[in-house]
Amino acid sequence: DQQVKQNSPSLSVQEGRISILNCDYTNSMFDYFLWYKKYPAEGPTFLISISSIKDKNEDGRFTVFLNKSAKHLSLHIVPSQPGDSAVYFCAVPGRSGGSNYKLTFGKGTLLTVNP
Amino acid sequence: DTGVSQDPRHKITKRGQNVTFRCDPISEHNRLYWYRQTLGQGPEFLTYFQNEAQLEKSRLLSDRFSAERPKGSFSTLEIQRTEQGDSAMYLCASSLSGRPYEQYFGPGTRLTVT
Numbered sequence A: 001d002q003q004v005k006q007n008s009p010s011l012s013v014q015e016g017r018i019s020i021l022n023c024d025y026t027n028s029m030f031d032y033f034l035w036y037k038k039y040p041a042e043g044p045t046f047l048i049s050i051s052s053i054k055d056k057n058e059d060g061r062f063t064v065f066l067n068k069s070a071k072h073l074s075l076h077i078v079p080s081q082p083g084d085s086a087v088y089f090c091a092v093p094g095r096s097g098g099s100n101y102k103l104t105f106g107k108g109t110l111l112t113v114n115p
Numbered sequence B: 001d002t003g004v005s006q007d008p009r010h011k012i013t014k015r016g017q018n019v020t021f022r023c024d025p026i027s028e029h030n031r032l033y034w035y036r037q038t039l040g041q042g043p044e045f046l047t048y049f050q051n052e053a054q055l056e057k058s059r060l061l062s063d064r065f066s067a068e069r070p071k072g073s074f075s076t077l078e079i080q081r082t083e084q085g086d087s088a089m090y091l092c093a094s095s096l097s098g099r100p101y102e103q104y105f106g107p108g109t110r111l112t113v114t
Helices: none
Strands: A010-014 A019-025 A032-038 A045-051 A056-059 A062-067 A072-077 A086-093 A103-105 A109-114 B005-007 B010-013 B019-024 B031-037 B044-050 B053-057 B065-068 B075-079 B088-095 B109-113
Touching: A010 A019, A019 A032, A019 A086, A019 A109, A032 A062, A045 A056, A045 A062, A045 A072, A072 A086, A103 B044, B005 B088, B010 B019, B019 B088, B019 B109, B031 B075, B044 B065, B075 B088
Parallel strands: A010 A109, B010 B109
Antiparallel strands: A019 A072, A032 A045, A032 A086, A056 A062, A062 A072, A086 A103, A086 A109, B005 B019, B019 B075, B031 B044, B031 B088, B044 B053, B065 B075, B088 B109
16 A cells, blocks of 8 residues: 555656656655655655645755645756756655654656756 | 765675675764665665664564664664565665654665575
């Protein structure tokens, strides 16, 4: 039973345009949502997070939006750059009744930004 | 380099052999995690240490798997009697107590069981 779902395995955008990566979750008890980025041959890197009490968090070119009623979050990258090409994972900490320190990841979306 | 390091980066072993991986976390991080990632999947939690105490183990961690973190510094993950299904990327991560969700990952150890 997947707690976080990333339904798009891949996304291709042109340099300078907006990239929108989506994630759906099942449990309304999650209090934090995170995005990680992974380049080939490297471990995932923390990118940005959002608390469940907020609906938007911005950090430079990266903005995460949270829609609690729809149990949906999205990561916007504006403008997209070729160096953003990577696999993006959404993640949630723990699960209802369990530890809040382990992360549960989605399957990831491969973003390709074309020059 | 003060990031998380893992050794070896690659390991090829025959079915039935034992393997051991090492992880050196960021020095001031007291929390250490092991994850496993297979092709097309996100990382899956295996186990978690706070200092030297192993506080949680996933059901994915069968009896053939054991992890230690002596003295609360580096950690080892041992797999006994390896099976082909153990082939995966094994990732180690560490974090600070006050920011447990921001986990810093190492580059991983890719295990191939033939």
